[in-house]
Amino acid sequence: MADEVATFTAAYQSRLPVLLKGPTGSGKTRFLEYMSYRLGAAQPLPLVTIACNDELSSSDLVGRYLLTGQGSQWIDGPLTAAVTHGGICYLDEVVEARKDTVVILHSLTDHRRLLPIAKLGVVLEAHPDFQLVASYNPRYQSSIKNLKHSTQQRFVAIEFDYPDTGREAEIIRVESGVDGETADRFAELGAKIRNLSLNNVIEGPSTRLLIYAARMVATGVPLGQACEAAITLSVTDDRGTAAGIREIIDAVMGG
């Protein structure tokens, strides 16, 4: 963790764009929230999160004209707001964005630090405190949906993975309210099931799902039922795989 903090801090000092790479639920969003607190002075750095997707147009980022009773009026998009007032603009799952969304980042992510707004005919210089951060999950990267080299090579990258068993048990304990021993077993369970995922059968379970299961246990739901709902059925639709996961659950948690 210390490494990630140091790398991000150095990148921020030079205002280099940062790419957070890692699987679902490995803590990328939380890390960024932490960094916005740590890097801020009297108060955290402003943090604007944009969930990227196929339908997100460049207008959604940059802004658009809105028709009002007094004719068209320009409304800044979240990227324009961050470029103008400073702070971190976070493009979550950037690989899902349309190309036009990605391409408008180019002049912001090199030495120019400029955001051209074609529809206004202006070019904005980024606020000294503006920084761009993006995330993506390399396991999803296919030949159809990937970052262009000309985009990826504009970012300093930080890799994320699930926390080690000890730290994960501690997280589960604190977030769910179960006792330490139960938390240990959930962390062990997560590690065991993720071994399956190395063979691409499934992905996860994420720390989040382990917390969900533990929290249900803390509410009084029987352990097996909680694991069924929050782990087995969330992780797979395949009955064979589900049976295999249940065996691991029995072995680790049960008895």
Added chain:
Amino acid sequence: MADEVATFTAAYQSRLPVLLKGPTGSGKTRFLEYMSYRLGAAQPLPLVTIACNDELSSSDLVGRYLLTGQGSQWIDGPLTAAVTHGGICYLDEVVEARKDTVVILHSLTDHRRLLPIAKLGVVLEAHPDFQLVASYNPRYQSSIKNLKHSTQQRFVAIEFDYPDTGREAEIIRVESGVDGETADRFAELGAKIRNLSLNNVIEGPSTRLLIYAARMVATGVPLGQACEAAITLSVTDDRGTAAGIREIIDAVMGG
């Protein structure tokens, strides 16, 4: 049933998002209506249902500007309304939704419980009583239309199937008005035909179709004619399969 109620109640207490998995007509919608009564205090929890489909845009969920005589005016979408005022927001057949619809759920379904509204430039914190529920039918899941891991792993899942024969007969009797023996035979018929569906020849018939057939019988339509209209022709377009179903109907109902 007790298990499903307990799991849902525990999930609701922690406001964990819930995914209802199961075939058509297995009672997912009715279960949710029941839970909204059970979990509500003086009155049922508000329940907003959104039938997902290819054309449902994120604006349909979140809201949009509408042009009035006084210029543009913002109208909340059903998701925004539920996030603001509390209650259950139910995304029926979520796998049919476009990616942008699904992606806006991400920050609502983790520890943040936030709904960013890009077009307003605001981020709404969910009401303490807001809960998100989604459903889908895993039998339809294909490589094209499935939930992304990063989405599915945000939900606690509950699995649904057709009720057992005894309970289904009781449901048919109460809903259609036929006598107990006829209801028993319809329930048996449903179970027999569903065995065919295990081989992927057909799906169903759902409890709903069995009630339809029984209700027509109660109105005076001959039994064979009612089964033809409400079961055979509803379940298949293939003449060979239809003949096989008619044989089962003759064997179970007829004589």
Added chain:
Amino acid sequence: MADEVATFTAAYQSRLPVLLKGPTGSGKTRFLEYMSYRLGAAQPLPLVTIACNDELSSSDLVGRYLLTGQGSQWIDGPLTAAVTHGGICYLDEVVEARKDTVVILHSLTDHRRLLPIAKLGVVLEAHPDFQLVASYNPRYQSSIKNLKHSTQQRFVAIEFDYPDTGREAEIIRVESGVDGETADRFAELGAKIRNLSLNNVIEGPSTRLLIYAARMVATGVPLGQACEAAITLSVTDDRGTAAGIREIIDAVMGG
């Protein structure tokens, strides 16, 4: 015919949705017009027909805002009108509709009988006399364009086929004005050519085309020329198949 009337009547009494299945020109539309007369009291039940197609959006069914001099004004679509005021809403060739059109029917076709109008933020309860009817031609059903199980299992189905030779001759005689013997020969001709269609070479000719040919004969067009225009060239573009059909015409009509 008696069976179809009885089934439809029973379905209407319980307000069950009905699906009319059958080939082009087998009388589905006329049957529905007849039922709206028969089921109505002092006057026929209102019957709203919607020809489904790829471009028909859910707004075309439900309604939309229209910009007027006084700002936006909501205009009910035909489905909303039928839901509000009662009567039969008929979705012709429903399988051609886009998914969003079909999906909005779901809550109308189960125990809820509700039409949610997302853009108005309201949910309409169907008028007690509202009934939904749809049609489709199973011969066109392909893997791309078919009804989802979750849709089809919401309907009671009635199957249509061409009338038998005797009844068809009578229809031809009445509708075209030719004498009984000529009408008989046209009905025989229809049956003979349809045998070809069993092998998927062609479809039809429908009763409608036989009436067209007969009507032209009644106007004085020579028999061969009328069959060429209204049957052979309407039924196929393939010269070989056309030659085969002409032989049947010569054999049945000619001499």
Added chain:
Amino acid sequence: MADEVATFTAAYQSRLPVLLKGPTGSGKTRFLEYMSYRLGAAQPLPLVTIACNDELSSSDLVGRYLLTGQGSQWIDGPLTAAVTHGGICYLDEVVEARKDTVVILHSLTDHRRLLPIAKLGVVLEAHPDFQLVASYNPRYQSSIKNLKHSTQQRFVAIEFDYPDTGREAEIIRVESGVDGETADRFAELGAKIRNLSLNNVIEGPSTRLLIYAARMVATGVPLGQACEAAITLSVTDDRGTAAGIREIIDAVMGG
């Protein structure tokens, strides 16, 4: 020609929809202009031609709301105008139209003769003198672009082909101003080259192209140069085929 006139006249008397089938330039449009003169009384029947294409929406046919200074105002499309005031509405190359354009014709082309206008919420009954005519070229018919059976079986069909050599020579002579012998040779040339087209190498040349070539000759362009410009280069882009056509031209015209 007499047959086509008689068939069309009979169809018009019963207001049956007519489909004109035939290759490019075989005179379908001219035939229809002639019939509108012949069938009209004091003046020709109004004739509205709509060139169908992928982008033609049903609104282009039926009408649309137009925003004016006084809010939205409805403007009738050409089909609505013809349905209201009578006359022939001609859908040229109907197979190119989008499905929604074709589907709105259904209730106009059976016993109902109705045009539903969803956006106005009205259903227009066709004027007694309204007739629908469509054309298409069966040689283009592919599995992707063809008329649905449910559409095609609503029309009486008339087949067109190039005129025989004698008549074509006469047409060329009259339309271009060349002498009779030259016209004869052009007609012979057309027939010879069309033999190639039977093998699907090329289509045509149409009578129109023969007239073009003859007209250029009449203006003083050398015969070979006129044939090169108006026939060879118009009929093919392939150099081998062009060489073959030039040989035929030399043999028939030259020397």
Added chain:
Amino acid sequence: MADEVATFTAAYQSRLPVLLKGPTGSGKTRFLEYMSYRLGAAQPLPLVTIACNDELSSSDLVGRYLLTGQGSQWIDGPLTAAVTHGGICYLDEVVEARKDTVVILHSLTDHRRLLPIAKLGVVLEAHPDFQLVASYNPRYQSSIKNLKHSTQQRFVAIEFDYPDTGREAEIIRVESGVDGETADRFAELGAKIRNLSLNNVIEGPSTRLLIYAARMVATGVPLGQACEAAITLSVTDDRGTAAGIREIIDAVMGG
């Protein structure tokens, strides 16, 4: 050249539509500019050029309503302007246009010479001096993007190719300002490299590129550097092919 002028003049006298066929940079646009001067009387014929492309809609040609402070106002498109006031309307690379753009040309390019404007509900008769000209490059013609027979057979065609070496050298000399011997060598170079293009390795270089290279030489750029920039790198991205072209350049120009 005399032939092309004569053919075009004859076509213009009868107002026959003309198709200019030929590779990039073979002088089609310049030829048309020349003809508009030659055919005009006191002043050149008006010449409207429209660069066709996938996004060009029929509205871009015909016109559209524009919303002003006084409501919608119709604005003529360039085709409508030419049809109304006369002159040549030139559709450059017509094969790139969408079908709806092409189809609206049909009634303009046969004996009718009419432009129907569906949105206005009017049909314009073409001005006596209106002529339609289109161009395309047959080398690009593929099974996806080609002119429909029903379109191509409406045009008289004129074929273009690069000028012969002598004429090309003269053009290069006049347009670039280099001396006659250098111009000769550039023309020879063009011919040699085009031989490669016969094998489909590359296309060109066009006369335009030869002029570019010569013009840079005239400005003082070394000959090899000018050929590299204006010929080799413009004609290919492939390093092997580039090496081959450089060898030809060395052989012809160098030493």
Added chain:
Amino acid sequence: MADEVATFTAAYQSRLPVLLKGPTGSGKTRFLEYMSYRLGAAQPLPLVTIACNDELSSSDLVGRYLLTGQGSQWIDGPLTAAVTHGGICYLDEVVEARKDTVVILHSLTDHRRLLPIAKLGVVLEAHPDFQLVASYNPRYQSSIKNLKHSTQQRFVAIEFDYPDTGREAEIIRVESGVDGETADRFAELGAKIRNLSLNNVIEGPSTRLLIYAARMVATGVPLGQACEAAITLSVTDDRGTAAGIREIIDAVMGG
């Protein structure tokens, strides 16, 4: 570098369009900024950069009508502004643009130097100081996304590659603040890893990434950690390739 400056200067003197070809981060944008300073007189030539992408419409370049309180008002796009007032218009990654964007450049890039604005019905003559520049990366050129010959042959091309090791070391030293020896090692590292890219395993790293890594080192981040973040993880997602790159980093930088 001298060559590129001379070629560009000559092209600019004749106002020939220029195409900058080369890999990501090879300095194309900086070169153009330099040329705008060098070619300008009292002040740099105006330079308008447009990042091309799939969604960029011709309206984004040329301009559009905007609805204001006083009705529609025309707003010039960036291309129109450059054409009107002079200066360099730079289309970055032109191969990503839609065809309609590219096609409107045609009349600007030949002897005509005209920009037709269909929606205004005007044709603008380019300002004497207007020059068009485009860039693309030939390594991305595929059969789907490439420049049409008719476009590419309108440009004089200049090829870019990474700077040689000595110059690159100097650039790294100046831009990052590391000492000369470290800069030398980073330049050597870049060259070594790029050798891998010759086999198409990866692309880059660009000079920009080397500067990023060096800048992080200058901020105090350990050398290995800086290379991991700014080089290894930015250049590949593949664990095997990453391991190979780390070995090179150890060999060159480490010890």
